[in-house]
Amino acid sequence: QQQVKQSPQSLIVQKGGISIINCAYENTAFDYFPWYQQFPGKGPALLIAIRPDVSEKKEGRFTISFNKSAKQFSLHIMDSQPGDSATYFCAASIRGGTSYGKLTFGQGTILTVHP
Amino acid sequence: DAGITQSPRYKITETGRQVTLMCHQTWSHSYMFWYRQDLGHGLRLIYYSAAADITDKGEVPDGYVVSRSKTENFPLTLESATRSQTSVYFCASSDGRGSGKNIQYFGAGTRLSVL
Numbered sequence: 336q337q338q339v340k341q342s343p344q345s346l347i348v349q350k351g352g353i354s355i356i357n358c359a360y361e362n363t364a365f366d367y368f369p370w371y372q373q374f375p376g377k378g379p380a381l382l383i384a385i386r387p388d389v390s391e392k393k394e395g396r397f398t399i400s401f402n403k404s405a406k407q408f409s410l411h412i413m414d415s416q417p418g419d420s421a422t423y424f425c426a427a428s429i430r431g432g433t434s435y436g437k438l439t440f441g442q443g444t445i446l447t448v449h450p
Numbered sequence: 451d452a453g454i455t456q457s458p459r460y461k462i463t464e465t466g467r468q469v470t471l472m473c474h475q476t477w478s479h480s481y482m483f484w485y486r487q488d489l490g491h492g493l494r495l496i497y498y499s500a501a502a503d504i505t506d507k508g509e510v511p512d513g514y515v516v517s518r519s520k521t522e523n524f525p526l527t528l529e530s531a532t533r534s535q536t537s538v539y540f541c542a543s544s545d546g547r548g549s550g551k552n553i554q555y556f557g558a559g560t561r562l563s564v565l
Contacts, residue, residue: 339492341492344490367552369552369553376558376559377558377559378540378542378556378557378558378559379493379540379556380555380556381553381554384552384553424492424493428552430552436481436544436546436552436554437483437495437498437508438483438493438495438552438554439495440485440492440493440494441492442490442491442492443492443493
């Protein structure tokens, strides 16, 4: 049962271009949506996160757009750089109750930025 | 070294053998998690723990056993390894308090091959 669906599986972008990765979720109880970045041979690391009370969050070149009614959120990487080449995972969790902050991850997107 | 460390980094074993993957964190985080990463599936939660002696099943617990006698350690045991358990395993920890509740910090992973 995949509660968070991520697309595309892989993405190739030229340096300076915009990278866009999309995710859709099913569980309306989710109230925290992070994106993790993973470089080869490393564990994932938190990149940026959003809560459903805002529609957009920007940190440097990275922006999350959130559409609560459509149950979708996306990551935009502006001015993509070769150093951004990595695997990106969207995730979702329920902050309260006994969820312990458990994360449900999307399938991942392998981003390659060509110089 | 401070942080979260996994050992071994690489392991090759045979079908039917018992294997234990180790995870150690120095932050005294309450919450710890085990994931497996497989292409096309993203990261799937195997087991998690809210504190010492408190553990619970995740999405894919079959064939795995965990224990947590000390806050800083969370070993994962494959009781009788199968080829389908060939994967990259990640351990993560989380503070579980305040704004940091949902931020998980990952180890570098253990690549396990079951022959």
